[in-house]
Amino acid sequence: MPLRLELGGSLSHVVVAFETWGTLNPEGSNAILVLHALTGDSHAAGPAEVGHPTPGWWNHQIGPGRAIDTDKYFVVCPNVLGGCQGTTGPSSVKPGTTTPYGSLFPDITIRDQVAVDIELSRALGINRWKGIVGGSMGGMRALEMAIMAPQLVDRMMILAATAAATAEQIALCSIQIETIISDPQFLGGDYYNVGDGLGPVAGMAIARKLAMYSYRSELEFQSRFGRKLQGDQVADGVGNFAIESYLENHAVKLNERFDPNSYVVLSKAMNSHDVARGRGGLSEVLSSIKVRTFVAGVDSDRLYPIWQQSQLAEHIPTTELFATIHSKYGHDAFLIEAEQVAEFISKSLG
Secondary structure (H helix, E strand, C coil): CCEECCCCCEECCCCCCEEEECCCCCCCCCEEEEECCCCCCCCCCCCCECCECCCCCCCCCEECCCCEECCCCEEEEECCCCCCCCCCCCCCECCCCCCECHHHCCCCCHHHHHHHHHHHHHHCCCCCECEEEEECHHHHHHHHHHHHCHHHECEEEEECCCCECCHHHHHHHHHHHHHHHCCHHHHHHCCCCCCCCCCCHHHHHHHHHHHHHHHCCHHHHHHHCCCCECCCCCCCCCCCEHHHHHHHHHHHHHHHHCCHHHHHHHHHHHHHCECCCCCCCHHHHHHCCCCEEEEEEECCCCCCCHHHHHHHHHHCCCEEEEEEECCCCHHHHHHHCHHHHHHHHHHHHC
């Protein structure tokens, strides 16, 4: 499908990769749309497999008898526009050429991503989702979809997201973008022919380390690592601290499965997020939402602090539940705290 972009220009042909679980009922009334975060993908549930080197990122929530019960619901999870797991993004071959978009991939916004989600709904023949659920960037998409296409949404479940990116969130994303594009091996974004294991891996590693710092909490880091050294090193005060090894491990793993260009494009999209842009004041826009709303925040989240979810719950008049996830895991608690998240989802779908 062609897509006209919010910031100008267009993509002549957009491909969407998605996975499904369960069966759509004859009435089409049991569909759940799951929207992933920055480095997630369509593989929300299931084991690691060809094309998906990691297990489903929400295995605890999706499946028979789970909060998102695949015996009851038809569950769809698309890879986001700009991603690198099948949906059109910078690493996709540009139509009419034999090479990836690379530096030619345009800037996109959360609204562009949601425009694709809306078209996917139509292509699947889903006139109304029983629920849409997303955490972090996925929560931004859920919120925008409730505004852009309320007729498609019965209820939305938002976890650890915000109505508009703040200065601090923009700063964190912008630093990560800069570490990638300033890597000499970034080559302006056209690094795809340099060979496996090359490209801006150093810049990507630093970006991931900074992100992991923001995704977790001081309480977890201190209780889990403190000043421990890695392995059998002598405690001389300048050795390889265990926390450094932890960050390095996450950097290596992300470099193995995620495209730096996609990281840049999606980070810029998150910086663009502001439901009030071009629509009026923030309170006014949130107050106009008619979709049934369920919101959850994490009490230790330093990236999207809980006041931002409280703001959503306070200003959206159709909010039916505001839940606090108590955790030491910070922002990532929406992925880690299986029981609390399951309780939130179950109440929201009940």
